[in-house]
Amino acid sequence: MTKRSIRAILKKKTIKVPQDRLLKKPSNGQPTSDSTNVSLGAAALEQRASKKLEYQSIKGGLHERLIDDLNNAGMLIRPDDELKQYVEEFVAGVLETEDIPLNQSERIRLADELLEEALGSGPLAPLMGDPAISDILVNRFDTVYVERFGVLEPTDIRFRDEEHLVRIITRIAARVGRRIDTSSPMVDARLPDGSRVNATLPPVTLDGPTLSIRRFGRRRLTSENLVRLGMFSEQMLKFLELCVVSRKNILISGGTGSGKSTLLGAVSESIPPQERIITIEDAAELMLGQDNVIRMETRAANVEGQGQISQRDLVVNALRMRPDRIVMGEVRAGEALDMLQAMNTGHDGSLTTIHANSPRDAFARLETMVMMAGMDLPSRAIREQAVSAISMVVHVRRYEDGTRRIERIAEVVGLEGQTPQLQDIYVFKQIGKEENRITGRFEATGIVPRISNELAARGIEISNQKFFERDAQ
Numbered sequence: 001m002t003k004r005s006i007r008a009i010l011k012k013k014t015i016k017v018p019q020d021r022l023l024k025k026p027s028n029g030q031p032t033s034d035s036t037n038v039s040l041g042a043a044a045l046e047q048r049a050s051k052k053l054e055y056q057s058i059k060g061g062l063h064e065r066l067i068d069d070l071n072n073a074g075m076l077i078r079p080d081d082e083l084k085q086y087v088e089e090f091v092a093g094v095l096e097t098e099d100i101p102l103n104q105s106e107r108i109r110l111a112d113e114l115l116e117e118a119l120g121s122g123p124l125a126p127l128m129g130d131p132a133i134s135d136i137l138v139n140r141f142d143t144v145y146v147e148r149f150g151v152l153e154p155t156d157i158r159f160r161d162e163e164h165l166v167r168i169i170t171r172i173a174a175r176v177g178r179r180i181d182t183s184s185p186m187v188d189a190r191l192p193d194g195s196r197v198n199a200t201l202p203p204v205t206l207d208g209p210t211l212s213i214r215r216f217g218r219r220r221l222t223s224e225n226l227v228r229l230g231m232f233s234e235q236m237l238k239f240l241e242l243c244v245v246s247r248k249n250i251l252i253s254g255g256t257g258s259g260k261s262t263l264l265g266a267v268s269e270s271i272p273p274q275e276r277i278i279t280i281e282d283a284a285e286l287m288l289g290q291d292n293v294i295r296m297e298t299r300a301a302n303v304e305g306q307g308q309i310s311q312r313d314l315v316v317n318a319l320r321m322r323p324d325r326i327v328m329g330e331v332r333a334g335e336a337l338d339m340l341q342a343m344n345t346g347h348d349g350s351l352t353t354i355h356a357n358s359p360r361d362a363f364a365r366l367e368t369m370v371m372m373a374g375m376d377l378p379s380r381a382i383r384e385q386a387v388s389a390i391s392m393v394v395h396v397r398r399y400e401d402g403t404r405r406i407e408r409i410a411e412v413v414g415l416e417g418q419t420p421q422l423q424d425i426y427v428f429k430q431i432g433k434e435e436n437r438i439t440g441r442f443e444a445t446g447i448v449p450r451i452s453n454e455l456a457a458r459g460i461e462i463s464n465q466k467f468f469e470r471d472a473q
Contacts, residue, residue, distance in 0.1 A: 127155070138159075140210075141164065185201040186198075239425070248391035253354050254396035340366070411449045
């Protein structure tokens with residue numbers, strides 16, 4: 001049964017409009033007084049508000065029944081086409097057999113909204129359909145923010161109450177094979193379109209349920225797109241391409257939402273198509289253009305606490321799969337040790353990202369993560385291994401105006417005492433601010449990286465003059 005059949009049922013039903021809903025004209029045909037107009041206007045507003053509450057009450061009751069039926073029938077984990085057919089049959093049956101005090105247009109709207117509540121994301125559907133929105137943040141059932149073009153702004157989207165929000169969260173979790181309730185009040189999952197979802201329930205969040213959705217574009221941003229958007233310059237892109245082709249291990253650092261994963265995907269374009277690539281991610285986000293790609297993703301433990309697959313497990317397994325390149329979405333904990341060991345034992349040309357405020361902070365965080373692996377290693381041994389493994393650190397930053405840029409590209413040159421030594425090859429120089437937008441330019445520092453000598457030995461000539469040009473655009 002389709003929406004067309006639902007509308008056919010609606011057309012067959014006779015809708016009786018109570019007489020008190022109709023505004024009567026004055027018996028003498030004369031216009032009413034101002035006071036009468038004001039009274040009628042207030043009455044109309046009051047009637048409209050009452051009608052809205054009545055509609056929401058009917059919709060809420062039917063939605064509860066629909067979700068219960070879906071749960072009892074085990075339909076929430078079924079394919080979308082089966083779920084859609086079940087919901088349409090439920091809605092059509094209700095509209096045909098029950099006397100619902102709504103007019104025809106309200107019934108059509110009710111059918112559409114119930115379908116969206118069951119199949120989509122409820123009140124968030126308009127936001128999910130807006131390609132300009134990158135984050136949807138539900139702080140409370142009546143407080144929803146979005147990030148659009150790098151700027152947070154409130155919306156007029158509201159859930160009916162906390163129970164309504166909980167039902168949407170429960171349905172989203174069930175559709176991706178996760179469970180959230182009072183015994184397990186947090187869930188982190190990935191939607192079929194690649195969006196990342198995090199939800200919490202009380203008592204974890206004191207003011208009620210929360211929902212955070214980080215959306216990703218349906219199309220992959222290429223390196224050319226990022227150059228056009230001003231994330232880096234063409235000269236910097238060519239330098240990074242040479243680093244990838246010459247199999248240098250690259251660490252991309254930056255804060256949350258700074259564009260690390262986007263840059264990782266763009267830099268990975270330079271990996272030759274004949275090489276076997278294995279990606280390892282906590283939640284799969286990377287979209288690579290090559291064909292010879294194996295994608296791996298972690299798995300959380302089930303309700304019994306069994307079945308967890310960590311990034312460490314995936315790194316160890318990936319080493320047995322004959323990879324030419326290992327691309328790790330982000331190092332978060334003990335897998336940093338396994339990644340460094342892989343980089344130091346023949347799997348050069350690997351790429352990964354890390355949360356850090358600067359290239360030097362990235363090395364400090366790496367050391368901390370290696371310690372989280374449970375190995376009692378001295379700090380110097382960890383730092384020596386990190387400096388030996390990583391050749392380049394690319395630091396990206398999200399600026400105050402919402403734009404994302406490479407702030408610096410630094411080469412790792414060694415260890416002096418206990419301190420890793422880095423030298424900047426390219427930097428972004430901020431000049432000022434025009435109309436709330438930061439202005440600046442990418443510059444070469446004048447330092448010739450060691451990679452130029454290695455490339456020359458391989459027969460790839462690179463002009464050292466490029467590293468002395470002030471403007472790297």
